[in-house]
Amino acid sequence: MALFYRSAALLLKPYRASQLLPSAARLYSSGAQNNYILVEKRGEKRNVGFIQLNRPEAYNALCDDMMTEMGNALDAFEVDKDIGAIVITGSDHIFAVCADNEEMQNRATKEYLRRNVLDHWNRVSTVKKPVIAAVNGFALGGGCELAMMCDIIYAGENAMFGQPEILLGTIPGVWGTQRLCNAVGKSLAMELLLTGDKINAQVAKQSGLVNKVYPVDQLVSEAIRCGEKIAAHSKKITAMVKESVNAGVVSLVKQQRMSSLWLNATFATDDRKEGMTAFVEKRKASFQDKQRRFITECLSPPRG
Numbered sequence: 001m002a003l004f005y006r007s008a009a010l011l012l013k014p015y016r017a018s019q020l021l022p023s024a025a026r027l028y029s030s031g032a033q034n035n036y037i038l039v040e041k042r043g044e045k046r047n048v049g050f051i052q053l054n055r056p057e058a059y060n061a062l063c064d065d066m067m068t069e070m071g072n073a074l075d076a077f078e079v080d081k082d083i084g085a086i087v088i089t090g091s092d093h094i095f096a097v098c099a100d101n102e103e104m105q106n107r108a109t110k111e112y113l114r115r116n117v118l119d120h121w122n123r124v125s126t127v128k129k130p131v132i133a134a135v136n137g138f139a140l141g142g143g144c145e146l147a148m149m150c151d152i153i154y155a156g157e158n159a160m161f162g163q164p165e166i167l168l169g170t171i172p173g174v175w176g177t178q179r180l181c182n183a184v185g186k187s188l189a190m191e192l193l194l195t196g197d198k199i200n201a202q203v204a205k206q207s208g209l210v211n212k213v214y215p216v217d218q219l220v221s222e223a224i225r226c227g228e229k230i231a232a233h234s235k236k237i238t239a240m241v242k243e244s245v246n247a248g249v250v251s252l253v254k255q256q257r258m259s260s261l262w263l264n265a266t267f268a269t270d271d272r273k274e275g276m277t278a279f280v281e282k283r284k285a286s287f288q289d290k291q292r293r294f295i296t297e298c299l300s301p302p303r304g
Helices: 004-011 064-079 101-105 108-116 119-126 142-149 176-184 186-195 201-207 216-231 235-248 250-268 270-280
Strands: 037-042 048-053 084-088 094-095 131-135 139-141 152-155 158-160 196-200 212-214
Touching: 048 064, 064 084, 064 119, 084 101, 084 216, 094 142, 108 176, 108 186, 119 216, 131 216, 139 142, 142 158, 142 176, 152 201, 152 216, 158 201, 158 235, 176 186, 176 235, 196 201, 201 212
Parallel strands: 048 084, 084 131, 094 139, 131 152, 139 158, 152 212
Antiparallel strands: 037 048, 158 196
């Protein structure tokens, strides 16, 4: 299978940031200027927090700065007494393609050993208020993981999901292996993770990854409507429901720690370097199955 990152770029026409948010929208101020996301309140009672990924030139590739901005927006919504639910979306054509491989390409292995560089990305799953992902177009790699961090996933009819990190010589970085397995079961998760293939919205719904599928132009409004239903209930009780459900996945914390260890290990291989370099250089990777001498150090438990 050809690298779908490249094919996605060919399929998606560049779109302007002005297309992502209606001009009449009222931006929500979280105390900082955002460069990569658009934030506002939606719903008739303005009780649904709304975050839209806004990095069109990079197909909404997730980067540290974007996830920091998202974390700040989530923090603001969490303490806002008017907000009862949160919706995260992209554009009509793309949710998010991947983590920013150019940003990750030259990170040293020891940087991953010394600090958990992606921990703050998990803020989406730890915010106390329910989060709904409204996914149109591609949700691949980090984009798929972002959707799975949310509590509910609504998909447009054009949505495509996948974890193609195997094509880059690495594994999902934000515990996508565990989340995908919990969502769709071991067999389908293994197939997607080991082949880099992707599935459409209907297959995602049938497999349990997606709650509902809507026409592209109705997706966001339906996600907002779901958010309004949730926001009409007691915010304290909805927080309890969310925490109670998440507590049922009791082994997830241990799974996440193990996944972090294996992610660290991929950064000690020449193949991870080759895979990401090939992606940046727009060529097919040539994997040699070599590892660096300190790979055992990567498999030591993270410090702190």
